[in-house]
Amino acid sequence: MTVEARQERAAAWFRTLRDRFCAAFEALEDAHEGGFGAPGRFERTIWKRPTEDGGDGGGGEMSIMKGRVFEKVGVNFSAVHGAFSPEFRDRIPGAADDPRFWASGISVVAHLCSPLVPAMHMNTRFIVTTKAWFGGGGDLTPIYPDADAAARLHGALEAACDAYDPACYARFREACDRYFFLPHRDEPRGAGGIFYDNLGSGDWEADFAFTQGVGRAVLEAYPEIVRERMAAPWTEEQRAHQLVRRGRYVEFNLLYDRGTEFGLRTGGNVEAILMSLPPMVAWP
């Protein structure tokens, strides 16, 4: 199979997964009958990426919903191509000699109205330079410790890992714990999940199936976590705590997240990159 065919299949999957996440989240908005206001619906914004010389560099589709379950949830799909600027060529596998790249991915970030429902982040991507690899992961950020939710997301991700390589879950889980960590506060961002990058085993079909499996695992586990918790009443005090915890989320994303830094420094779409930031945050 040509690399172009692989790109087409990967991008088509990310779009399909995007549609499924949006449908699952809108269904939760409908199901939350005690909710305040009408059920939320995604609004989609298309953006184009001009290449460095003003040509067609692809673009993306940003889907954002502000609802009665999801205070703000974004589901971004993108498929872009171009050439890395000199400062990035040495940092990207396979880009030192030929700076051209192609990249497609999906990114999901959910911030909930209820402080009793964990926030969630999932991102998977396929990147092609003179090399080609998958990367991504999924992780949970409960406002209050939630062992049940963490165990269920971890269980789903572990199953997806085991179907690919029984040794990889422990490694990807540890990579997630290491990555989503705030050194200045000596605390993790959340309850972990998995994180992987530069995945190019030589068996593209297996790597692609794994990446699909990660998306499916989060899609199966997370909406159920939300559904079971979204109707529970919460207090003003819990809401205030949620806004403070969200501050940690912002600190991580702006101080440490490599994807955010990379996106902002390579002229990515600012609104799509910063879609991850919570709708309301406090540093009291």
Add this chain to the structure above:
Amino acid sequence: MTVEARQERAAAWFRTLRDRFCAAFEALEDAHEGGFGAPGRFERTIWKRPTEDGGDGGGGEMSIMKGRVFEKVGVNFSAVHGAFSPEFRDRIPGAADDPRFWASGISVVAHLCSPLVPAMHMNTRFIVTTKAWFGGGGDLTPIYPDADAAARLHGALEAACDAYDPACYARFREACDRYFFLPHRDEPRGAGGIFYDNLGSGDWEADFAFTQGVGRAVLEAYPEIVRERMAAPWTEEQRAHQLVRRGRYVEFNLLYDRGTEFGLRTGGNVEAILMSLPPMVAWP
């Protein structure tokens, strides 16, 4: 005069200036008779900085007020000493051969209840390695463009500069515009002010007098700016806009501010460093 005597005089001035800022801001709380709730008062927290080997590394005094004029205002004084870790020695003037340092400073960050009153930041410091220099500046961040407020702060800072070196205002003003800029949004953080660093002209008395002048200029100009605007009524829409603009402030401080990065990476006091972040912020 010995360097110890200079350190003592600089630190004593930063403390004095801290007291004057706190008094001026509390006076505004008292003067805001139409205000909601009791006038705010500063609360002070003392923190100690252990050195790298667990010894006495000095510390600081963090004064924070949450009032009816100032939604959150912090006035930090610190005087610390120790030794730079190897990764920082090459980045700090005079630290390559001898990593020991002494540093004292004052930092003021004001976020107002009213979206019609500009936020303000001022910081001055004296740093000693094998070299010794002053740094700092002051700048204004209006939520809505406010030419009068900007002109008044700039005028006061220009007068302080002119008393030191008539050529320096233009240079320090431009440095401020360059520094407080968000490249990813292609927009300035605010209305500017002045910014200077590595100021060691050889005439310590003159450099010190200038740094005192910068503090006095902000202390004279800013409370008047607040006083004239604090009673004006504002709308919910203006408040919502304020929370969005504060997001830009957070983006700058966490993505680009060198002082924040430096403080967090050198084990500074996290609460004191992140005191600059606004009390309530939105990324809607």
